[in-house]
Amino acid sequence: MATAADSSADPFADFAPNKTPYKPLVAAADGSNFTYESLHNRVPHILTDVINDFYHTVADYSGPEAEATVAEGKALIGELSKLKHEMATDKPLTPLEDDGRGDIDTWNEWLAKFFPKATWYSAPFLTWETYLYRRIATVFGRSKHWAQFDFFAQKKESTFRASMVAVAKLCSRVDVLTKESIADKENETKMHLAFIEMLHSSLWGNQTDLSMFPGLSNEKLEEMQARISSGENNSKIVSNDTDRIWDIVKQIQQGRIDIVLDNSGFELLQDVLLAHWLVSAGYAGKVVFHTKRIPWYVSDVTNTDFHWLVYVAQDPEIIGDSGMSDQDKDTLKRLGKTWAGFLAAGTWELKDALYWTGPYTFRFLPTLDKDLWGNELTKSDVVIFKGDLNYRKLIYELEWPVTTPFVDAIGPIATDPRAPAIVALRTSKCDTITGVDQERADELFKVQKNWMYSGQYGVIQLSPGRWKK
Incomplete structure (x- = not known):
């Protein structure tokens, strides 16, 4: 395992999200570690499942305000596909758009303060993975017709x-x-x-x-x-x-x-x-x-x-x-x-x-x-x-x-x-x-x-x- 990044008597004294006593888990450049495997294969597979499952949900929708709901659903699929492309091409982690849940300022201040230049492959594993799920939630949370939709419910049940x-x-x-x-x-x-x-x-x-x-x-x-x-x-x-x-x-x-x-x-x-x-x-x-x-x-x-x-x-x-x-x-x-x-x-x-x-x-x-x-x-x-x-x-x-x-x-x-x-x-x-x-x-x-x-x-x-x- 790694050695301490700081050799001071108390390596925990100045612990911050971007200043840790040991190295955070980051995707290896040669693709050799689990973080890379997760970012390159496992998590994109999850996001693909979300897109595919939601595509069928939208296509089969026949409830109230069907035309507007379906149209908005298609737009959300586009946003999710854009997110997947950002992951694959190692784009920066961009600020989250407010979905009214009350924590977006906290998220964006955290990104700006600790990871202002982070990309998907340079960010710590825990950083990009939690950001991903919060961003998926904002895609749905900002919508009119799908804000309460649990995009994982069918799989869970x-x-x-x-x-x-x-x-x-x-x-x-x-x-x-x-x-x-x-x-x-x-x-x-x-x-x-x-x-x-x-x-x-x-x-x-x-x-x-x-x-x-x-x-x-x-x-x-x-x-x-x-x-x-x-x-x-x-x-x-x-x-x-x-x-x-x-x-x-x-x-x-x-x-x-x-x-x-x-x-x-x-x-x-x-x-x-x-x-x-x-x-x-x-x-x-x-x-x-x-x-x-x-x-x-x-x-x-x-x-x-x-x-x-x-x-x-x-x-x-x-x-x-x-x-x-x-x-x-x-x-x-x-x-x-x-x-x-x-x-x-x-x-x-x-x-x-x-x-x-x-x-x-x-x-x-x-x-x-x-x-x-x-x-x-x-x-x-x-x-x-x-x-x-x-x-x-x-x-x-x-x-x-x-x-x-x-x-x-x-x-x-x-x-x-x-x-x-x-x-x-x-x-x-x-x-x-x-x-x-x-x-x-x-x-x-x-x-x-x-x-x-x-x-x-x-x-x-x-x-x-x-x-x-």
Whole structure:
């Protein structure tokens, strides 16, 4: 891995988006790294899918004001095609046009201050990728007829529909586990084992990521889900703080746990089931789910996605022939009714702060969003950050030495005296990582050079915050 760019005693002292202690991930000129592969192939494929899917949506549209809506849709396709051309030809990252959501000034000031001359291939990976998704959102957000259109919704919903057999198996298993936990709450060993199962399932649910695997077939999806359910993947956790996290969670009685969500569909279900168990077992009296306000990174959860999952759980017949047994359907309906009750009672709450789709990483939360940090996250006992993108925004996407402690990499949100315990559940899909033993990393590089971005390995990492002994 890279050496420090600054040899001063404290390489973190002057940390800024364009002044980092280690080099950011940038597309290699010789095309040899994952950043280049993502910019040259993977992400353009995603954008092409958006254009093609939207083209068919526009062509098939026959609703109100059809002529004007179709005409505007065609114009939007032109804007998306222009964006794709800018990526391919390495044009500068241009200022975003205001779509009325309230964060464009922040985005443009960030670009002007830190990356004024950046092009697609010279900008850091995290910079151009988040800019891309925010810019796609502005294309639709500035329109009259398509402003509320979720250009990823069809892909998210169809993937979940294809998962219903795995959904049924998972829900039935967690239903049994939850009942056992309620009946035997005084047996700490059993509760510990149940927590491990729930936390690890939530981790591996992150493998079903449509921004990483945009062409994921139903067969491959089923294979992934089978490995998740069996626990087969757990030997691939390369940094594992599960027991340290349990030492905190077991102390909480009716506390608050926040989950900063990543992907919708099957992964969201894993997160919902984890929250279900935490509430049912009495550890959490309140769970706050943090969603995205705009469509984001293909499959990230919006409020609509969350409510749709609960709706489908209450009435699985609405998606047609799912292959589930009547018993499985009854279990899912009962769980769905419970989750709807949690939402209605405020036991579960959804929040969609703009910061989650903003340009800044999470180390700047205490200074740049004092409301989200000071009035929300610090009120929590444990905040769980799900997925690869949240991990990249936690540690800042750099060429970190792999042995860098996770707590050091996340900076101010670890050291603030008010800080909650911060948990990262991430399957690694980008070549940046912290908190891994050097010997383990060396072994992995010998076995699989792309282990850091293959999506096959994961981390469960903890910053104890104010729970530090």
